[in-house]
Amino acid sequence: MNVNKNSNKINKKLKVIKNHEGIIRATTDFTIMLAIVTYSLVGYNLYMKNILHLSYMILGIVIISSSFGPVVALSNLSNNLPYTFASTERVFSILDEEPMVEEIDMGEKILNTNIVYDNVSFSYQGRRNKILENVRLSINEKEKIAIVGESGIGKSTFVKLLMRFRDVNKGDIFIGENSITNIETKNLRKNQTLISQETFLFNETIEDNIKMGNIKASREQVIEAA
Numbered sequence: 001m002n003v004n005k006n007s008n009k010i011n012k013k014l015k016v017i018k019n020h021e022g023i024i025r026a027t028t029d030f031t032i033m034l035a036i037v038t039y040s041l042v043g044y045n046l047y048m049k050n051i052l053h054l055s056y057m058i059l060g061i062v063i064i065s066s067s068f069g070p071v072v073a074l075s076n077l078s079n080n081l082p083y084t085f086a087s088t089e090r091v092f093s094i095l096d097e098e099p100m101v102e103e104i105d106m107g108e109k110i111l112n113t114n115i116v117y118d119n120v121s122f123s124y125q126g127r128r129n130k131i132l133e134n135v136r137l138s139i140n141e142k143e144k145i146a147i148v149g150e151s152g153i154g155k156s157t158f159v160k161l162l163m164r165f166r167d168v169n170k171g172d173i174f175i176g177e178n179s180i181t182n183i184e185t186k187n188l189r190k191n192q193t194l195i196s197q198e199t200f201l202f203n204e205t206i207e208d209n210i211k212m213g214n215i216k217a218s219r220e221q222v223i224e225a226a
Contacts, residue, residue, distance in 0.1 A: 107184035
């Protein structure tokens, strides 16, 4: 399976990174200890010959120990570089990703919310079977409907097409008199809300969570939304 293959690749990469971290840290610690031991031996020899005072010898050890702080910081920086490069690569891959649809900046506004699915068909790229095929449906303004069915039959896709997260393969979707491909994208999505089955509550009150979509909502509006 691809999951197991990718997991093995990640584990191998992590082992290489951890080995690199261990070598860098061991080399740094060994260098620090070698410098301190060397200075201590030389300092002790000079002290025994009454050339160096004991206080200066101790001061030298303290200075040498503290001077390796930047070296340790640099070694730790090199340990984090692989993670930084990997994160940067993921960020740039998202920034370079081509959008699924071309957004409309100067388009029509939604004046009424009558919705019409006119012979709509849709299939995801790389799949032979159509998720939706020749769908015809009219929903009047303020009318409430429910689309019921098993998982995977296209219920979420039905709504995502209305929000124009993807364009239909065939047919068209109208809101009011305008095709959604002619409606300003920002205005189109401002008038819709998609709530996933996997809800997430912020660490606030229920009222504050409901008001996330409209901070200025009155208490009556919150109760109605609930």
